[in-house]
Amino acid sequence: MSESTRTKLRRFYDAMYKALGPQRWWPGDSPTEIIVGAILTQNTNWGNVERAIANLKAAGLLDWVALRDVAPVRLAEQIRPAGYFNVKARRLKNFVDWLWRKYGGDLDRIAATGLTTLRAEVLAIDGIRRETADSILLYALNRPSFVVDAYTARIARRHGLKAKDYHELQAIFEQNLPRDLAMFNEYHALIVAVGKQYCRPTARCDGCPLARFPHDEKA
DNA sequence: TGCCAGGCCGGGT
DNA sequence: ACCCGGCATGGC
Numbered sequence A: 001m002s003e004s005t006r007t008k009l010r011r012f013y014d015a016m017y018k019a020l021g022p023q024r025w026w027p028g029d030s031p032t033e034i035i036v037g038a039i040l041t042q043n044t045n046w047g048n049v050e051r052a053i054a055n056l057k058a059a060g061l062l063d064w065v066a067l068r069d070v071a072p073v074r075l076a077e078q079i080r081p082a083g084y085f086n087v088k089a090r091r092l093k094n095f096v097d098w099l100w101r102k103y104g105g106d107l108d109r110i111a112a113t114g115l116t117t118l119r120a121e122v123l124a125i126d127g128i129r130r131e132t133a134d135s136i137l138l139y140a141l142n143r144p145s146f147v148v149d150a151y152t153a154r155i156a157r158r159h160g161l162k163a164k165d166y167h168e169l170q171a172i173f174e175q176n177l178p179r180d181l182a183m184f185n186e187y188h189a190l191i192v193a194v195g196k197q198y199c200r201p202t203a204r205c206d207g208c209p210l211a212r213f214p215h216d217e218k219a
Numbered sequence B: 001t002g003c004c005a006g007g008c009c010g011g012g013t
Numbered sequence C: 001a002c003c004c005g006g007c008a009t010g011g012c
Helices: A003-020 A031-040 A046-058 A064-069 A072-078 A085-103 A107-112 A115-123 A130-140 A150-158 A166-176 A181-198
Strands: none
Touching (some): A003 A166, A003 A181, A031 A046, A031 A085, A031 A130, A046 A072, A064 A085, A072 A085, A085 A107, A085 A115, A115 A130, A130 A181, A150 A181, A166 A181
């Protein structure tokens, strides 16, 4: 990739970091909570996810044994505030099944699996696609896999970074940033922070840390 | 009041 | 290969 893209991405990062400071993502206490949150937040407001997670904690369901043993209908009940609760209960169960089948219900055992193989395994779970998989890899399993979400795509598009799909956009970031866990972690978190505040479909660019860079608000 | 949120699946062209 | 409806709650 071009040096200018590299420079551009670095300047974006510096501007966002200077304005907002470190985000210290993911907002969750444990890898287990992060994985559950990654699935629950699919097309859903994070505030609703927090309620669902609070329910799971209160019900003692936030561990892999409990999640394996709980009846799907009861799981759905607990995560109701996160929306799509039937679908998401099934998706959580799909992940739990995979974890027990492949790794005996122990996240630590995943460490021996290489990134490429692991990503393919996670992507094979029904209901877990690119963004959810990469969020789990990066924030729960500490693998350098750059997360692309709706904000990333919108911000990139408005700033003239052309990519035809998820993987092409992911490659732009991965190939032009140091392949560093802390960098990937913080960069995506900053994008979400900026996106929520300044880059929703209806939001204005006023005050956005990236507003001084060339962009098209309506792109 | 409607639109939106840190997606993904399945069926139709 | 794209396009679309479905899935569902809570906040603004």
